[in-house]
Structure formats: structure tokens, C-alpha cells
Amino acid sequence: MSVDFIPNLSSSEPGEVEEKFASCDTGNIISAFLSSRDTRPPVLPKELDFKAIFQAPIALPSWLTEEDINYYAGKFNQTGFTGGLNYYRALDLNWELTAAWTGVQIKVPVKFIVGDLDITYNLPGAKEYINGGLKKEVPNLKEVVVMEGVAHFLNQEKPEQISAHIVDFIRKF
Known part of the structure; x- marks a missing residue:
């Protein structure tokens, strides 16, 4: 995800990307991320219509069940995506905090x-x-x-x- 799209590093409040994720089916988002075989970093530009990407259910690989998706989707429906996205928002900070171990x-x-x-x-x-x-x-x-x-x-x-x-x-x- 592009850094300019997730700028609220100092906040635990949802940002733009969370709002866009909230407009989509959480199960479809989880399915897309877990079953992806695209080796390029995920980039979701601001102008992208998330509903178009995460609209249709994805055929799950044999190792991933609908029960798994429902479990993860249920957890993300409770907590949202902010915690996970904050990991990426804090990449520079993580490097700073671990500098002592360089x-x-x-x-x-x-x-x-x-x-x-x-x-x-x-x-x-x-x-x-x-x-x-x-x-x-x-x-x-x-x-x-x-x-x-x-x-x-x-x-x-x-x-x-x-x-x-x-x-x-x-x-x-």
C-alpha cells in the first residue's frame, strides 16, 4: 500500500483506507489477501474503487476454507483494519526503535x-x-x-x- 495513502501514523483512528475497506465485504478482502499469488507489493491507490476489486468472492485454495475466512472476517469486523495497517504506517518508526540492535x-x-x-x-x-x-x-x-x-x-x-x-x-x- 502506498505510504501516502495511510498517513495517520500518530493516530489509532481509522483513516481513508479503513473507510474504503469498510465499504467492501470483509470476507472478500481477507480471501483476496490470503489467497493472492501476486508477488508484487500490494498497492492500492487512492483513486481505486475498492468495491470493484473486492466485489466478487474468490475461489479459495485447498488450504483455506470458508470457515477460516469467516473466522478472520469476524475478527476484522470487530476490530477493523487499523491495527494491521498501523504496522505499515510505522515502518520507519520500527527501524528507529530497533536501531540499537543494528x-x-x-x-x-x-x-x-x-x-x-x-x-x-x-x-x-x-x-x-x-x-x-x-x-x-x-x-x-x-x-x-x-x-x-x-x-x-x-x-x-x-x-x-x-x-x-x-x-x-x-x-x-
Whole structure:
């Protein structure tokens, strides 16, 4: 989402984007975000008609049920989207608050697992960093696993494979 579209960082009050989300079916919004396979960052320009995007229900992937969507939609209907959006509103602040840990290495053994369709994996420079530069920050990085055909919710999309990776990693100790 473009930063200029979510400007009220210092407020917990809903902004423009929340108003636009409120005009749409929450279940359709949740379905669209959870089942997306678009590896580009989500950008929702101000002039975009959200109702047109989130109008029709989306065919859910096998790992995501209507019951799941109803659960998440019910929670977002209670709380709104402000909390989640505030994470993105505060990205610069998060960097400032964690500045004291810049350069500190993670020294415990690590197995890093990511989906090849995850938006964060496809941000400019992320693949190169994960497959090369991460080792400098995490010197005890044992393995990087890039799962094919998997997006951001890998523990839901491929639970058996994720569990096997975790068990395999733990057994090495």
C-alpha cells in the first residue's frame, strides 16, 4: 500500500483506507489477501474503487476454507483494519526503535524457510540477501529453504512439509 495513502501514523483512528475497506465485504478482502499469488507489493491507490476489486468472492485454495475466512472476517469486523495497517504506517518508526540492535548477529542455529511466491521474498534485493547476505547477520544459519509454489502463509499452505522441516532441524541437535 502506498505510504501516502495511510498517513495517520500518530493516530489509532481509522483513516481513508479503513473507510474504503469498510465499504467492501470483509470476507472478500481477507480471501483476496490470503489467497493472492501476486508477488508484487500490494498497492492500492487512492483513486481505486475498492468495491470493484473486492466485489466478487474468490475461489479459495485447498488450504483455506470458508470457515477460516469467516473466522478472520469476524475478527476484522470487530476490530477493523487499523491495527494491521498501523504496522505499515510505522515502518520507519520500527527501524528507529530497533536501531540499537543494528549489526547485532543472531547466533543461535537457524533454518530459514520462505515461499517463492511470498511478497517479501520478491521485494528488490530480498532473494540475494536471503541467499547470501543473511549469513553475515546469522552466522549459524544452517539452511535456507525456498519452497516452490508457496506464498506467505507457508505453515497453512504446506503444513506437513513445514512440520517435517522443523522436526528435521530439531533432530540435528
